[in-house]
Amino acid sequence: MNRLVLVARQNLLRCLKDPAALILWLFIPLLIGTLLVLAMGGRGGPKPRVHLLIADEDDSFGSRLVTGALTSDRTADFVQAEKVDRGTGRQRLEKGDASALLVIPKGFAQAVLREEPTRLLLLTNPAQRILPGIAEEMLRLLSEAVFYAHRLLGPELHQIAQAATAGKSVMPDAEISRLSVSVNDAIRGLRSYLFPPVIKLESVEPPQLASSAGGAVSFAISFLPGIVLMALLFAAQGLSNDIWRERETGVLRRMVTTPLDLTSIVVGKVLSATAVLAATSGVILAVGMAYLEISLARWPLAVAWSAGSGAVLTLLLLVIQLHASSHRAASFLTFSVLFPLLMLGGSMFPLAAMPRWMAAVGACTPNGWAASRLNDILAGQATGSAVATGFLSILVAGALLFFWSRGRLASFARR
C-alpha cells in the first residue's frame, strides 16, 4: 500500500511541476465547448430572429398576403416583421437596426396575377450574415410558391387580374362561384399529395435536461458531457504518454531494479491519473453546471463517474502506448485513436445531433458510452442500479486493461 501511495504521489508531484499541461487539458475543452455553445445560441435567452422591415408600396390584396405570410404566428418564432415606409426603412437599416428591408413595389400584385416579371427589393444588413440569409430564403420560397400557384391555378388567377384591370369593383356571383369551383377542383386533385403531404418530416430533438429550477434547458446542455469527456481524453493521453518519458530517461528501468513490483507501478500511475482526472472534470463540471443551472447536488456523482471513466480511458491509452515501437509512434497511435473517439463519441457534436447510425456507433465508443451515462447523471435520470452497473462495468474494463498493461510493462521497461 505504501508503495502505491509512493508511486501515485511521485506521479502527482510531476504533474504539478508541469502546470502548463494541466491548464491546457482544462483550457482546450472549455474553449471548444464555449465556442460550440455560443454557436448554438448559448444557454437559452431570446432566440435570434430576423428583424425584417417591410415597405409595402403596392398596398394591395396581393401585397398584404405577402406581408401577412411574413407576420403570421407561424413565422413569429424566427421573423420579427415591421411595416415602415421605404425612407425610414433605409435609414434604420443603415443604422443596423434591422436584418433586412423588403420593398414591395407598386403594381406587384397585378404583375403576380398576370404572371408578368416583377421584382421584390430586399436590402440586407451587411453586418449580419445568417439572419439576412434566412430572409432571402423565405422570399425565394415565396417566389417558388407563386410559380407553382400559376402552374395550378393559372387561368383563374388571370381572370381575377382581368377583372381587377377592368375596374370591376365587384365580380358577378356566377363568376365568383365558377372560380371557386375551379379552384376547389384543382386543390381536390392535389389532395392526395397535400393532405397529408407525401413528404414526412420527422424532427429529432436532443433530450431536454431538467434544470434545477425544474424547467427544460437549452440544446447547449447536451454538450457538457462531451466536453468533460474531451478533457478526460486529452488528459488521459498526456498521462499515459508519460510512460515513454520515464522510459527514455531511464527511470523506468531503474524502477524495475528496485523492490517496487509492476502492479505498484501501474496502479500507482492509475491512482494519480484518477486524482488528476477528478480535478480536471470537477472544474469543468462545476463551471458547466453552474452556467447551465444544473443542481450541484449531482456534482459529486458526476465527478466520480468522470474520474472512473477517465481512469479506464487512461489505461486504454496506456496499453496502446506500451505496444508502440517508439515515442513518436506512440503519440501518433494514441492521437489516431483519440480524434475519431472525440468525433464519434459526442465531444465535437452531441450524439443527439448526429445521424442515427452515427449516434449508434458513437454510443458504443468508450467515451460515448461514458458521456451518455454522465448525461443521465446530470439530468437526474440515472437510477441507482444503472449507476451501480456503470461503475461495475468500469471496474471490469479497468481490471482487464490493468492486467494487459502490467503484462506489457515488463518487456516495455526492459527493451
Next chain:
Amino acid sequence: MIEVTGLQKRYGELVAVDGISFRAEPGQIFGLLGPNGAGKTTTIGCISGLLEPTGGHVRLLGHDVVTAGRTARQQLGVVPQELALYEDLSATENLLFWGGTYGLRGATLKARIREVLTTIGLLDRAHEPVKRFSGGMKRRLNLGCGIVHQPKVLLLDEPTAGVDPQSRMRLLDLVRDEVARGACVLYTTHYLEEAESLCHRLAIMDHGKIIAAGTLPELRAMAGESDLLVLRGRFEPDQARVAFGALAGVEVVEATTEALRLALPDASHKLAAIFASLAAGGAEIRETTLTQPSLETLFIKLTGRKLRE
C-alpha cells in the same frame, strides 16, 4: 555478496553473456572490465533483475534474483550507466522517491537524504530542479539515488562515463566510502586506470565470456614481465615466425601480412635486432608501438585488440 554461476543471456542467436561465473565479497570492489559490447551491462541487467537470465543463477546475499527477486533487490543498489533521474524534480525529491522505493520513510529517510546530499556535495542545490545541474552533478546524484538506502550490494555500471576528471575523482571517493561501510560493489568500466586503482578483484570480459579473472597482481602476472611490441607494415607471417624463433625470449602472439604482435622482455633493447631480422626477410615496417606490462597488455594479449576499440 554476489554469486554468479554459469550465467547466460541469449537474444535469439546472439549470445550476450556466455556462461560466466564469479563471486564478489562484501567490503570489496569486483571490477568487470571489457570493451563496449563485451556483455558487462547485460550481466548487470541480469544481476539487478532487469533481465531474466537464459541460464545459470545469480544470488544476492544468498537470495536468487529470479525466484526471490523482491527480497534480493531489497538490499541492492543500482547505479545505471545512463542517468536515471526525474529531471523536472529536485535532488531532494528524487532521493525521496528512490529511497521510498526501498521502504525508507519519514524522519529516517529525511536524515539519510541530508547525509547523501552532503556526501555528494549537493546540499546547497538540494531544492533546484535537476535539469539545471551540470553533467557531473547529475552523475553524483545518480550515484546518490543508488546509495540512499545504504545497500549491501551495489552495482555500478560505468558510473564515471563522460564526466570531468574532478567529478570522477569525487565519484570514486564515494564508491570507496561505500566499500568502507561494508558494501559489496560490482563495478563495470572500460577505464583501466579506474579498475587498477579501485578494484580488489577483476574479471576481464570479451564477447560475453570472462577471459581472465583474479586480483590485480594475479592478472599482472598473467600478462607476464613481457612488453608488448606491435609492428604494422608488410610481412611474411611464416618467415617472421621462423626469424623470431631464433631470438631468445620472443613470443609471436600474432602474425599476419599487415601486423606482428610480439611479447618479449626488455623489448626496447632488442628493437635493433628485431628490425634487422625483419629487414633481412624483406619486411617493411611502417609503425611501431611498444607497451609496458599492464592490464591493457594482458587484454591485448588475450583478445588481440585494445580495450577501448
